[in-house]
Amino acid sequence: MRKIILGALSISILILIWFSYSKHIANEFILPGPIKVIKTTIDLLFLSSTYKIILWSLFRLFISFVLSAVSGTLLGLMAGNFNILDELLKPLVSALRSLPIASIIIIIMILFGRNNSLYIITFLMIFPLVYEASKSGVQNIDQALKDNIALETHSTWILLFRVQLPLSLPFIRTSLFQSIGLGFKVIVMAEFITQAKIGIGRELFDGSISIQYDLVFAWTILLIILVIIFESILRKIKTVYEN
Numbered sequence: 001m002r003k004i005i006l007g008a009l010s011i012s013i014l015i016l017i018w019f020s021y022s023k024h025i026a027n028e029f030i031l032p033g034p035i036k037v038i039k040t041t042i043d044l045l046f047l048s049s050t051y052k053i054i055l056w057s058l059f060r061l062f063i064s065f066v067l068s069a070v071s072g073t074l075l076g077l078m079a080g081n082f083n084i085l086d087e088l089l090k091p092l093v094s095a096l097r098s099l100p101i102a103s104i105i106i107i108i109m110i111l112f113g114r115n116n117s118l119y120i121i122t123f124l125m126i127f128p129l130v131y132e133a134s135k136s137g138v139q140n141i142d143q144a145l146k147d148n149i150a151l152e153t154h155s156t157w158i159l160l161f162r163v164q165l166p167l168s169l170p171f172i173r174t175s176l177f178q179s180i181g182l183g184f185k186v187i188v189m190a191e192f193i194t195q196a197k198i199g200i201g202r203e204l205f206d207g208s209i210s211i212q213y214d215l216v217f218a219w220t221i222l223l224i225i226l227v228i229i230f231e232s233i234l235r236k237i238k239t240v241y242e243n
Contacts, residue, residue, distance in 0.1 A: 015034050018033075018034055019033060019034050022034070028213075028214070029211055029213065030213070031213070032213050032214040032217060036214050037214050037217040037218055037221065038221075040214040040215060040217070040218040041218040041221050041222065043218075044215075044218055044219070044222065050222075052198070053198055053199060053200060053202075053203060054200065054222070054226070056198045056199050057184075057187055057188065057191065057199045057200045057201070060118050060119060060122065060187050060191075060199070061122060061180075061183050061184055061187045063119055064118075064119050064122035064123045064126065064183060064187070065122075065126060065179065065180060065183055067119075067123050068122075068123045068124075068126035068127040068130055068179070068183075069126070069130055069176060069179075071127065072126070072127045072128075072129070072130025072131040072133075072134060072175075073130055073131075073134045073165075073172055074134075075089065075131055075134075076130065076131040076132065076133065076134020076135040076137070076138070076168075076172075077134050077135075077137075077138055077160050077164055077165060077168065078160070079131070079134075079135045079138075080134065080135045080136075080137070080138025080139050080164070080168075081138060081159075081160070081164075086135065089131070093127075093128045093131060093132065096124055096125070096127070096128045097128050101121075101125065101186060101189060102189075102193065104121060104124060104125075105117070105121050105189065105190050105193045105194070106193070108120050108121050108124070109193070109194050114194045114195065114196065115196075117190065117194055118187065118190050118191065118194060118196060118199075121186060121187075121190045122183050122186050122187050122190065125182060125183065125186045126179040126182065126183050126186075129175045129178055129179045129182070130172065130175050130176065130179060132175070133168075133171040133172050133174065133175030134168055134171065134172055134175075136168075136171050137164070137167065137168025137169070137170070137171035137172060138164050138168055140168075140171070141164060141167050141168070173238070177234050177237075177238060180230060180234065181227065181230065181231065181234075184226070184227065184230065187199075187201070188200050188201045188204070188223065189201060191204075191205075192204050192205050200219060200222075200223060203215065203219050204216055204219055204220075207219065
């Protein structure tokens with residue numbers, strides 16, 4: 001209850017500051033007021049195209065997430081066992097984690113074009129998280145346990161998938177929860193920069209170009225709502241797994 005009250009108070013203060021500043025500027029083309037933005041948000045909720053746009057962004061996120069989760073888990077498990085693979089992938093993973101997202105988006109867009117780059121960019125942002133988590137999971141398995149298991153089986157694949165994968169799941173699960181939130185932010189940014197034909201990022205781009213800032217604010221509010229829903233679902237899933 002205390003958290004709800006504090007959260008409501010925080011939001012109320014932000015809206016009050018927003019309302020006061022918009023009145024001070026007195027130009028809705030520059031900063032639309034809360035009332036106009038809320039009205040625009042409600043209007044968007046009654047448009048079928050709004051849900052089509054959201055679904056397109058979620059579809060891109062889903063495809064990129066599945067590909068990065070599968071490849072990141074597999075290569076991470078293998079890198080935890082084979083140092084040569086770890087050393088081979090380390091420069092690439094380090095570069096992906098240190099380079100600014102905007103730089104990666106522009107480079108990938110130049111190399112692969114606008115349409116394919118959306119999936120590649122999101123994949124490249126999520127992959128390092130899952131890869132590092134999978135590798136860490138293997139490396140944190142007790143060495144004595146590894147030696148005992150190695151004596152019982154001669155198959156590397158059985159060792160990877162029947163033993164090391166289940167033991168590494170807590171690390172992998174945490175990275176997957178984190179990567180969904182990151183992936184959602186990246187896909188919207190990529191849609192904005194690449195000017196995708198359809199998507200939340202495209203709507204933000206169109207709103208900024210046409211100086212319809214009420215639309216920009218409205219889509220931002222919808223984004224915040226979507227993130228809150230996602231985080232709530234993920235917290236419940238995480239609680240179920242932990243129990």
